[in-house]
Amino acid sequence: MLADAFEALKKYDWGTDLAALEPIDNATVALRGTPGADPELESQFLAALKGPLSRDAHDYVCRKLAIVGTAASVPTLAALLGGQATSHMARYALERINSPEAGAALRAALPTAQGKVKIGVIMSVGVRRDGEAVGALTGLLADPDRHVSRAAALALGTIGTSEAAEALQKARQAGYGDRQAVIDGLLGCAESMLHGGKRANAHAIYQSMSGEGNSRLIRLAATRGLLACADQNR
Numbered sequence: 339m340l341a342d343a344f345e346a347l348k349k350y351d352w353g354t355d356l357a358a359l360e361p362i363d364n365a366t367v368a369l370r371g372t373p374g375a376d377p378e379l380e381s382q383f384l385a386a387l388k389g390p391l392s393r394d395a396h397d398y399v400c401r402k403l404a405i406v407g408t409a410a411s412v413p414t415l416a417a418l419l420g421g422q423a424t425s426h427m428a429r430y431a432l433e434r435i436n437s438p439e440a441g442a443a444l445r446a447a448l449p450t451a452q453g454k455v456k457i458g459v460i461m462s463v464g465v466r467r468d469g470e471a472v473g474a475l476t477g478l479l480a481d482p483d484r485h486v487s488r489a490a491a492l493a494l495g496t497i498g499t500s501e502a503a504e505a506l507q508k509a510r511q512a513g514y515g516d517r518q519a520v521i522d523g524l525l526g527c528a529e530s531m532l533h534g535g536k537r538a539n540a541h542a543i544y545q546s547m548s549g550e551g552n553s554r555l556i557r558l559a560a561t562r563g564l565l566a567c568a569d570q571n572r
Contacts, residue, residue, distance in 0.1 A: 340365060344382055347399070351392035359398070366402045373436070374408040383407075384414050393423060400427035409437040416443035425455045429462040441468045448474050457489045464493030472497060476505040479515040488519040495523030498530025500539060507546070521547070521556060528563055532570065541567040 339361045346358035356363075369375050383399050383406070391399070403411050412435065418428035432440045444463050448471070451459045460478065463471045471493075478490035491509070494502040506523045509515040524543055532540035544563035547556050 340379075340382075344386060347386055347395055348389065348391065350395040350398065352394050354394075362402065366405050369406050373406050376406065377408075377410065380406050380408060380410060384411060387414055387418075396424065397427045400431045404431040404434040407431055407435045409435070409439040411435060412437065412439040412443050415440075416447070419443070419447045419459065420451060420455060422455060425451075425458055429458055433462050433465045441466050441470065444468070445471050445474060448478075457485055460486065460489040460493050464489075464496035467497050469497060469499050469501065472499065472501045472505060475502075476509075479505065479509045479520070484516055488516040491515055491519035491523040492526070493523075495526025496530075498527045498534075500531075500536075503527040503531070503539070503543060507543075525559055525563070532563070532566060537567050537570050 343359050343361040347362065350359065365376070365379055369379070374380075380403070383403050386399050387396065387403075400415070403415065407415070411431065415428045415431050415435075418424035419432075429444070432444055441463075444459055444466065445468065447459045448456070448463070460475065463475065475490045475494050475497075478486055479494075481487045481490065491506060494506055503524060506520050506527065510517070510520050510524065524547070528540040528543040531537075531543070540563065544560045544567065547560035548564065549557075552560070
């Protein structure tokens with residue numbers, strides 16, 4: 339039945355009855371939470387990706403690899419990162435594959451990706467909260483493309499480490515990058531630190547934003563953060 343479903347996948351496209359793929363769905367659901375438990379199923383998905391598939395079938399396979407994929411899936415998915423039509427779902431899978439190879443593949447794509455693909459890769463690095471990407475993202479804060487610069491600042495805010503916060507503080511003080519995105523990133527770092535038990539670090543960020551030189555909205559956000567720090571210290 340599973341073999342028949344993979345044959346049906348080769349002809350699957352928008353509007354095709356999903357019933358023919360039900361054995362694949364069932365096999366994947368059975369492995370949810372235990373990626374790597376069925377390397378044969380993973381290899382079948384990878385073989386399908388390397389063959390001629392419709393756009394919808396390609397997306398379907400990537401969604402399944404997000405559940406069952408392991409480091410073995412990374413090279414095939416990484417090869418799809420540069421394509422306008424394939425990058426999004428390849429990133430979707432790589433964001434969710436719990437292996438250092440997946441993070442490394444996304445970092446490796448940063449220097450060569452272009453346009454919207456680059457912005458997407460930056461966002462995926464942030465989704466993974468990849469601390470090893472802080473250096474690369476820091477370099478992108480001054481990118482002449484405002485969209486790239488903004489994405490880098492927000493990704494650093496999502497990563498939320500002390501190193502990420504330091505990079506954003508330097509950008510803020512030097513006045514480069516997208517100012518609002520840098521501030522949003524700093525607030526994201528502070529929130530992550532506060533929830534992670536690093537109250538002193540979060541307090542320092544909020545304090546730096548509470549002065550009169552900041553806009554009213556920034557001071558308001560900083561004040562709320564300072565109050566949250568005080569509550570946590572009780």
